[in-house]
Amino acid sequence: MSTTTTEKVKATLAKRYARETRFRAYGFISIALSILFLAILLLDIFSKGLPAFTSTYIKLDVVLDAPTLGLEANPTLEQLNAANYSKAIDTSLETLFPGVEERKQKKALKAMISDDAAYTLRDQIVADPSMIGTTQSLWLLADDEIDVFHKGGVDRALPESDRRIKDFQLTWLDKLEAEDRIESQFNTIFFTRGDSREPEQAGILSALIGSIYTMLVTLLLSFPIGVAAAIYLEEFAPKNNFWVDLIEVNINNLAAVPSIVFGLLGLAVFIQFFGTPRSAPLTGGLVMSLLVLPTIIIASRAALRSVPPSIREGALGLGASKTQSVFQNVLPLAMPGIMTGAIIGMAHALGETAPLLMIGMVAFIMDVPSGVTSPAAALPVQIFLWSDSPERAFMERTSAAIIVLLAFLILMNLIAVILRKRFERRW
Amino acid sequence: MSTLGILLTLTVLAAFSYYIGRKRSLALATPVKRGGNDLHSLPSYYGYLVVVWAIIPALLLLALWSSLEKPMLTSSIMSHLPVEYQNKSTDELSLTTNRIHNLANDPAQLATAEPVLKAAAEEYQQMQSLSNTIKTVLVLALAIAGIFIGLRYVKPKTRARNQVERVVQFIMIGCASIAILTTVGIVFSVLFESIRFFGHVNIFDFIFGTHWSPQTALRADQAGSSGAFGAVPLFVGTFLISSIALLIAVPLGLMSAIYLSEYASPTMRAYAKPAMEILAGIPTVVYGFFAALTVAPMIRGLGESVGLSVASESALAAGIVMGVMIIPFMSSLSDDIINAVPQAMRDGSYGMGATKSETIKQVVIPAALPGIVGAFLLAASRAIGETMIVVMAAGLAANLSFNPLDAVTTITVQIVTLLKGDQEFDSAKTLAAFALGLSLFVITLILNVLALHIVRKYREQYD
Numbered sequence: 001m002s003t004t005t006t007e008k009v010k011a012t013l014a015k016r017y018a019r020e021t022r023f024r025a026y027g028f029i030s031i032a033l034s035i036l037f038l039a040i041l042l043l044d045i046f047s048k049g050l051p052a053f054t055s056t057y058i059k060l061d062v063v064l065d066a067p068t069l070g071l072e073a074n075p076t077l078e079q080l081n082a083a084n085y086s087k088a089i090d091t092s093l094e095t096l097f098p099g100v101e102e103r104k105q106k107k108a109l110k111a112m113i114s115d116d117a118a119y120t121l122r123d124q125i126v127a128d129p130s131m132i133g134t135t136q137s138l139w140l141l142a143d144d145e146i147d148v149f150h151k152g153g154v155d156r157a158l159p160e161s162d163r164r165i166k167d168f169q170l171t172w173l174d175k176l177e178a179e180d181r182i183e184s185q186f187n188t189i190f191f192t193r194g195d196s197r198e199p200e201q202a203g204i205l206s207a208l209i210g211s212i213y214t215m216l217v218t219l220l221l222s223f224p225i226g227v228a229a230a231i232y233l234e235e236f237a238p239k240n241n242f243w244v245d246l247i248e249v250n251i252n253n254l255a256a257v258p259s260i261v262f263g264l265l266g267l268a269v270f271i272q273f274f275g276t277p278r279s280a281p282l283t284g285g286l287v288m289s290l291l292v293l294p295t296i297i298i299a300s301r302a303a304l305r306s307v308p309p310s311i312r313e314g315a316l317g318l319g320a321s322k323t324q325s326v327f328q329n330v331l332p333l334a335m336p337g338i339m340t341g342a343i344i345g346m347a348h349a350l351g352e353t354a355p356l357l358m359i360g361m362v363a364f365i366m367d368v369p370s371g372v373t374s375p376a377a378a379l380p381v382q383i384f385l386w387s388d389s390p391e392r393a394f395m396e397r398t399s400a401a402i403i404v405l406l407a408f409l410i411l412m413n414l415i416a417v418i419l420r421k422r423f424e425r426r427w
Numbered sequence: 428m429s430t431l432g433i434l435l436t437l438t439v440l441a442a443f444s445y446y447i448g449r450k451r452s453l454a455l456a457t458p459v460k461r462g463g464n465d466l467h468s469l470p471s472y473y474g475y476l477v478v479v480w481a482i483i484p485a486l487l488l489l490a491l492w493s494s495l496e497k498p499m500l501t502s503s504i505m506s507h508l509p510v511e512y513q514n515k516s517t518d519e520l521s522l523t524t525n526r527i528h529n530l531a532n533d534p535a536q537l538a539t540a541e542p543v544l545k546a547a548a549e550e551y552q553q554m555q556s557l558s559n560t561i562k563t564v565l566v567l568a569l570a571i572a573g574i575f576i577g578l579r580y581v582k583p584k585t586r587a588r589n590q591v592e593r594v595v596q597f598i599m600i601g602c603a604s605i606a607i608l609t610t611v612g613i614v615f616s617v618l619f620e621s622i623r624f625f626g627h628v629n630i631f632d633f634i635f636g637t638h639w640s641p642q643t644a645l646r647a648d649q650a651g652s653s654g655a656f657g658a659v660p661l662f663v664g665t666f667l668i669s670s671i672a673l674l675i676a677v678p679l680g681l682m683s684a685i686y687l688s689e690y691a692s693p694t695m696r697a698y699a700k701p702a703m704e705i706l707a708g709i710p711t712v713v714y715g716f717f718a719a720l721t722v723a724p725m726i727r728g729l730g731e732s733v734g735l736s737v738a739s740e741s742a743l744a745a746g747i748v749m750g751v752m753i754i755p756f757m758s759s760l761s762d763d764i765i766n767a768v769p770q771a772m773r774d775g776s777y778g779m780g781a782t783k784s785e786t787i788k789q790v791v792i793p794a795a796l797p798g799i800v801g802a803f804l805l806a807a808s809r810a811i812g813e814t815m816i817v818v819m820a821a822g823l824a825a826n827l828s829f830n831p832l833d834a835v836t837t838i839t840v841q842i843v844t845l846l847k848g849d850q851e852f853d854s855a856k857t858l859a860a861f862a863l864g865l866s867l868f869v870i871t872l873i874l875n876v877l878a879l880h881i882v883r884k885y886r887e888q889y890d
Contacts, residue, residue, distance in 0.1 A: 009780070016782055023784035027686025030679045034703050034758075037751050044721050045713065225602045232599035249879075250606040256805060256875040257868065258812025260839050261613055264864040267846065268616030275497040290609050297606070323592040351710025354814035357843050380712045387716045387819060395720065402713050409708060 045406075049399025054184040055200060056147040057139040058113060058176060060092045064125070064132050071132065080126050085118040086110075089140065097172055105168055112172070114141040116189075116201045139185070144199040144393035149173065150182060153392060190400065194366040195382065199393035202386070204401050206368045210281055210361070210376030211350060217285020217372055218292060218349050223342050225289070226296030227331075230338075233297070234304040235326045255294035262291045263358025271359060278360040279375040287355045292345035299341020303334040336423030343416040347409050353380040379405050428563040430493060437485060437570055441478045444574045448477030451581045468588035473581045475591045480577030483594070485570040492562045500558065501528075504551050509543060527551055617868060620861030627855040628656045633862060635659065639825035639836075641845060641856050656859050658866065660825040664742065664835030668817060669810035671746025671831055672753055676806055679750075680757025681799065685787055687758070688765045700762075707755040715819030718748035723820055730832060738822065738834035745820040746831065749813055757806045764798030764882075765791060797881050804878035808871040814839040838867050 066073065068091055069083040090110050094100065100109050117140035125131050148154060149165050150173070160167050176182040193203030229251075237244040266287035270276045276283045307330045315325030356362075361381050369376035377385070379401065386398040428436070452473035456466045466473075501524055505512075512523060523544070530537050530548035537548055581587075625633070636657020683703065687696055723744035730737035737743075768791050776786040792799070822834030823844060845860035 016785070020782045020784045023787070024686070024690055027682045027690060030682035031686055031699050031703065033679060034683060034706060034751070034754050035699065038702065038706055041709070041713075041717050044717060048720075225605060228599045228602035229605065232596070232603045236596060236599065237603075247603050247606055250610050252879055253872065253875050254606055254609060256808055256871065256878075257613070258808075258814070258839070258871055260812065260814045260842055261617070261864055261868050261871075264842070264846075264861060265609070265613045265616050268620060268861070269612050274494055290605075293605065293609070321588065321592060323595060347708065351708075351712070353710065353712045354818075354839070354843065357818075358846055362847055380710055383712050383716065384815070384819070387712075387719065398716060402716065405710060406713070409710070413708065 045399050045402050048396060049401075049403045051148075051151045051153065052190060052393075052396035052400035053187050054151070055187040055189065056142040056150040057183060057185050058142050058146070059137060059139050059181040059183075060089065060096065060113075061135055061137050062088050062092045062121070062140075063095075063135045064088055066132055069132070075129070075132075077126065080129060081122065083122070083125075085121045085125070086115070089113055089117055089121065097175070108166065108169055109172070112143055112146050112169070114143050114198065114200045116198070117141050139183075141189075141200060142182070144391060146173065147200055148392045148396070151184065153396075190397065194368060195364060195377065195385070196366065199389070199391050199397060202394070202397055204379065204382060204404060206365055207377040207379045207382035207401075208404070209368050210365070211379040213281035213369060213372050213376060214284040214288060214356075214378055215346060215350060217281055218288040219342075219346060221285065222289035222292050222296055222345070226293050226342070226345075227300050227338055229293075230297045230300030230304060231326060231331065234301045235330070236322070251294045251297055254290075255298065258354075259291060259352055260354040260358065262287050263355030265290070266355060266359045277373050277375075279363050279365075280373050281369065281376050281378075282372040283359050284356050284361055284376075284378065285372070287359060288349040288352065291352065291355065292349045295345035295348060296338075296342050299344065300334070300338045303337025303341065304330060306337065307333045336419050340416045340420045343412050343419070347412040347416075350412070351380055351405065351409060353378075353384055356381050357384070379408075428559070430489070433489060433563060433566055436567060437482060437489075440567075440570050440574070441482050444477040444481040444577065445471075445474040447574070448577060448581055449474035451578060452587075455581065455583055466583050467586050468591075472587040472591050473585070476580060476585070476587045477574060477577035479591060479594050480580070481570050481573040484573055485566050488569055489562070489566050492558075492566070496555075496558055496562070500551060500554050503554065504547050507550065508547060512543070531555065613868065617861050617865040620858050621865040624855060624858035624862045627858065628862075632656065633658050637827055639841070641841070641859055656855070656862075658838075658863065660827040661836060661838050661841055661863065662866075663827055663829065664821070664825070665811055665837040665839075667742050667829060667831065667835055668746045668749065668821060668837055669807060671743060672749035672810040672813075673803070673807060675747055675750025676753035676757045676810075677803060680754045680806075681761050683754065684758040684761035684765055685791075688762050689783065689787055689791070700759075703755045703758060705755075706751065707759075709752075711752065711813065711815040712819070714748050714752050715815040715817075718744050718816055718820035722748055735832060737832045740820060740822040740834045741832050742821060742835045743831040745817050748820065749810055749816045752813070752816065753806050753809055756809060757802055760802035760805065761795070761799055764795045764802065767798070768794045797884065801878040801882035804874045804881070808874035808878070811874070812839065812867060812871050814843060818843050838863050842867070 066075075068088050069085065070087070071079060071083050075083070093109055093113065094106075097109060100106055120141065121138070142150070145164055146169075154163055154165055156170065165173075173182070189201060190203045192205055193201060194206030196202040233244065233248065237247075266283060270283050270286050271278055276286065311329050311333060312325050315329045316322070320328070356378050361376065361378055362385060363375055363377070364385075365375055365377045383398055383401050383405065386394050386401065389395075389398075449470045452466060452470045456470065504527060505520070505524065508523070512520070527544055527548050528551070530540050530544060531551045537545060540548065633656050636655065637659045638655040638657045639660045640655045687700060691699065719740075723740060726741060726744050726747075727737045727739055730741075772790050772794060773786055776790045777783075781789070817837045817840050821840055822836055823840065824834055825836050825841075826833055828835055842860045842863050845856055845863075
């Protein structure tokens with residue numbers, strides 16, 4: 001009997017070991033696949049987004065004489081502001097590339113320089129009117145198509161009909177390249193401006209400020225409320241009480257409600273019923289604080305629970321009231337854990353997009369918002385809006401905005417990890 | 428004064444009332460040395476007591492006034508409008524209301540508005556500023572009156588600490604109740620709008636109809652606007668994409684969790700676990716961008732190279748990326764549950780001569796099964812409710828199709844499309860979004876309750 005069992009075992013042993021190895025391999029492959037996907041995702045975003053951190057400038061010798069600009073002698077500030085700067089730029093382009101006669105080509109030539117260059121030039125001249133009458137060698141912002149080409153985003157080998165840069169433009173660009181008139185500079189516009197229809201002039205500043213305002217409202221509302229709720233549920237609430245159980249079940253359920261439903265709530269309750277302003281960080285922050293409240297409550301309760309009962313008992317033994325022991329002894333010890341949870345909740349809120357779409361934070365907003373009630377975009381919403389744009393340069397900027405967003409998230413998580421490490425203690 | 432200004436003033440008043448409350452109590456306590464009265468509580472509690480009296484009634488009044496101001500003013504304005512406006516339908520009336528609000532807020536528009544509305548808007552502005560003045564005066568007066576009342580209670584015998592502590596408890600209970608209020612708010616907001624929607628559209632047509640085309644005709648002769656609200660294609664699309672996501676996330680997540688908790692060395696666990704959790708921290712809009720710009724074209728290219736026709740916004744692309752997003756969710760939940768299985772059960776199995784994988788398959792997994800099912804349900808609810816990936820990578824066309832290579836649309840995509848940007852609140856099209864929101868809420872709620880119930884019940888077994 002025993003021999004047959006041993007024989008059976010021996011006969012299948014190799015198979016069983018093979019199965020063991022396979023099973024182990026599946027597990028390893030699963031992890032490897034997940035991490036591989038993460039790597040691909042990050043690599044893809046970074047390789048797409050890094051070019052957006054530089055932009056292309058073209059050096060032109062601009063003749064700033066009064067007749068071209070349409071100015072008389074001793075112009076007033078108003079006249080300076082209204083002068084025809086784009087004409088000066090166009091003229092300098094025409095002198096650089098003589099012989100461009102055909103209308104379509106002429107238009108393409110003018111389009112090489114961004115509209116923004118004329119405004120920059122205006123600001124320079126308004127600041128220093130003595131430039132009028134001189135010829136200046138200026139670096140001017142190039143159009144986004146030229147920008148993408150210069151950074152190597154266009155394949156020259158493609159047939160002309162398949163690319164947006166035409167052959168005649170290529171010869172111009174080669175000439176600029178040969179004369180060292182084209183170069184990449186750090187893209188300050190991206191960090192100092194709001195949204196724009198022109199990719200080379202589009203920046204994330206207004207969305208970033210909008211996000212910061214939204215986060216501020218969220219933090220101010222959800223942190224005190226969440227901590228207070230957690231303290232009550234963990235320290236004061238009666239056990240086996242119907243209402244307390246109802247609150248607990250509710251919090252757990254809310255943590256799993258889809259975020260878009262919170263958007264619907266914000267739309268119907270805050271905007272329609274209470275009349276809070278549309279597209280404003282105030283409304284966004286209200287919705288987001290409801291969204292992150294369960295996270296903060298659950299994390300804070302865990303932090304409070306990890307403070308040993310001896311602390312409470314010691315305080316009570318010295319004659320402190322229950323409230324005093326909680327607020328003066330337990331809460332300070334639980335604070336690092338609570339803050340870790342709050343930061344993770346805020347990171348979640350920072351990346352959340354769907355509820356903001358519902359409350360109308362999808363408007364095209366160029367200006368930097370001035371307060372929590374003025375219209376604003378948020379960073380993830382800006383990413384969503386740009387991702388819809390067909391221009392290649394917007395794809396770069398979308399990825400660059402994602403990089404900025406991820407950098408913020410990593411920073412927040414890093415702070416949470418450091419807090420946890422620094423204040424971690426074993427009782 | 429603006430609401431923010433009032434709040435700031437109240438903060439200053441609070442600081443002031445704390446100061447004088449504390450000071451008054453100290454003044455009363457000085458005779459103690461000469462055999463006078465002993466204070467019941469620490470001086471600061473008397474300060475807090477005065478703050479409570481000063482701030483809380485004022486804040487309550489402010490909240491009440493601010494929430495009632497707009498509806499009251501609006502109804503008063505509307506009742507003053509000429510009769511021909513009064514007799515308009517509800518839809519037009521609400522448009523007029525909005526118009527008046529816009530006019531009142533924007534002086535540039537006001538100058539060129541039609542006379543009746545202009546008068547109404549000006550009246551609205553006047554009443555608004557009047558209401559604002561009354562509000563400021565009343566709130567601040569209440570706060571100051573509160574300080575005086577509070578100060579009268581600053582006596583050595585007053586049990587200030589107990590009273591302050593009771594107020595603090597009530598505030599905490601209020602904070603905890605916000606969870607209930609939020610749920611009630613969600614239920615009521617989606618329910619009311621949905622009921623209005625079912626007034627336009629038969630509920631059975633919505634649940635069982637197979638044609639979804641929410642464009643309602645503005646004019647009678649408008650083409651391509653059938654206004655059909657059969658939600659079956661959306662349910663099918665949601666189901667299809669979620670199934671693909673779960674097909675990716677469940678095996679990968681589960682196997683990762685098993686490997687991490689049973690096989691991995693502590694060092695590997697220390698690095699691999701956080702690395703996987705980064706996946707959960709990446710905003711969904713990033714996944715959406717990745718799905719739309721990288722994965723979808725790749726799948727399309729692959730499909731074409733083997734001769735399949737793939738829609739440029741296929742369910743497959745959205746599903747795969749969503750699956751990857753859910754992996755860490757699935758794995759960390761299963762990890763907890765697998766770790767909760769007592770070591771004694773594994774040791775027993777090893778003692779019988781079973782290999783590690785046999786132990787896992789035949790002892791650990793069956794023991795952890797309820798928890799794993801719970802995790803699966805939570806992952807499913809997350810997949811169904813996920814918005815940004817599908818908005819960016821799934822289609823808008825409501826195809827009734829089970830083919831993962833087709834473009835399908837989901838509940839969340841339609842909610843976003845119906846509600847994005849400006850819209851009136853009374854058309855069937857807008858209300859349909861709330862009906863979809865209601866079905867989404869109900870589906871995910873059932874899954875969540877089920878999952879939480881299973882997980883909780885299971886956890887009690889080994890504790």
